[in-house]
Amino acid sequence: MTVGHNEGGQAALETLIIGTSPATQRLREMIRRVARSNASVMLCGPSGSGKELVARAIHDEGVRSGKPFAAINCGAIPGELIESELFGHEKGSFTGATARRLGHFEASEGGTVFLDEIGDMRFDMQVKLLRVLEDRTIVRVGSSDVRHVDVRVISATHQDLDAAIAEGKFREDLFFRLGVVVLQVPSLASRVEDIPALIRHFQRKMPGEAKCRFDDEAMMLLMQHRWPGNVRELRNFVERASVLHGGETLGAHDVAMLLNPTAALAPARAVPSSPAPVQAGGEEFITAAAPHAKTPAPGRPIDLKREIETIELEQIHVALDLADGIISEAARLLTLKRTTLIEKMRKYGVQQAA
Incomplete structure (x- = not known):
């Protein structure tokens, strides 16, 4: 449920922007200031840092x-559809x-439209968006x-929009319209105290x-990690840990x-850089050696379907981390079709990134 500013906005902000580090406290203060106006805001920051949550908090x-x-x-x-x-x-x-069909601008009358990855917008659409912002x-x-x-x-x-503008890939006038206020969203590495x-x-x-x-x-190891995938990578890590070690107390190893x-793949075995899919029961599965792989023992059956699904889920998380949450890139790493990866993410309840 969305909590209005006059009905406990502080609680809503604390719920959306987690942590007490100096970087997070500064971000909350900037959100409060920006929220008081109707000015267009551009959020800059690395992939996976939580820019959509910041946009939601401003709203x-x-x-x-x-x-x-x-x-x-x-x-x-x-x-062609944007x-x-x-x-x-x-x-x-x-x-x-x-x-x-109503577009998002009409359907959001009186509210907020959040345009993520604006640097990927086609140049001709940039012209149309500029006209909308002006008129x-x-x-x-x-x-x-x-x-x-x-x-x-x-x-x-x-993206570095200054470079995109210099290369003629992004309109400078649109940048100024979108970035009346430019707000930097910190990386997780700059606020490890929040982990x-x-x-x-x-x-x-x-x-x-x-x-x-x-x-x-x-x-301590978690707080020393570089977190190239930022908060998204941490969320995937927590999900992966719950699947493989639910209820346990984990050490540094x-x-x-x-x-x-x-890194846990068997060193004596050649493993392709991208896990290769195989057909099993008419469905594609991602195969790779894994540290938890089991060998059947006499009288002790193994749930093969569950083992394969566990390995598959692991590799999906790894690919999403490496691809900064970009599904098309993760699908390429897994040698899957984009739609196939989306179906598997839905199957396992893996959320796309925020």
Whole structure:
């Protein structure tokens, strides 16, 4: 449930932005300041650092908190569909347009539209978005009617937009429109003091038997890790630990294996750099040697399906970490189709990144 600014906004902010480190406290203060206005905000920071949560916090802290909040990943929508996604379309305006559809700008009237990975937006769409920001009007695909919209736009990117502007890939005038306020979201490595609190947060909804505990050496190792995937990588780590070691107290060795599961592959066996899928029962499975792999013993059956699923889930997490949560890149690493990986993520309840 979205909590309005006047109904406990402090509680909402503490719930969304976890931690007490100086970097996190500064971020919360900036969110409070930015939320008081309707200015466009651009969030900059590495992939997986939680930019969507910051955008949500700005929305929840402001006067628009009771209105819709729409999050759109500009890099995940095919170029030919993004105009329809943002501005809507009329019936029959293109193949497959079987009915009129409101775009996110119209559907979020009075609220906030969050445009993630804005640096991936096609150049021709940048021109149309600029016009919307300047005029506060949209035109549905296949229509000539101009419609006024009242939305706050928050955007985000992990790219160097200054370089993209210099290379002619991103419009400078659009950058100035989107970045009236530019807010830097810190990496997890710059706020490692928050790791224990983040782990508790990720475990909050887990059943007791799935929760892991970490001894002092294990926690020290977690706080020394570089976390290239940031908070997303930590969340995947906690999920992986719960699958493989639910209910256990983990030491530094266990944490090291979980942080780099591919390092546990048998050294005497040649293993491809990307795990290869095999067919099993008509379904693709990802295969790789794993530290928990078991050898059948007389009279002790092994649940092969569960073992394969555990290995598959591990490798999905590893690929998502290496790909900074970008599904198409993770699918390439796993030699899977993007749609196949999405289906498997749904099967295992793996969340795409925030």
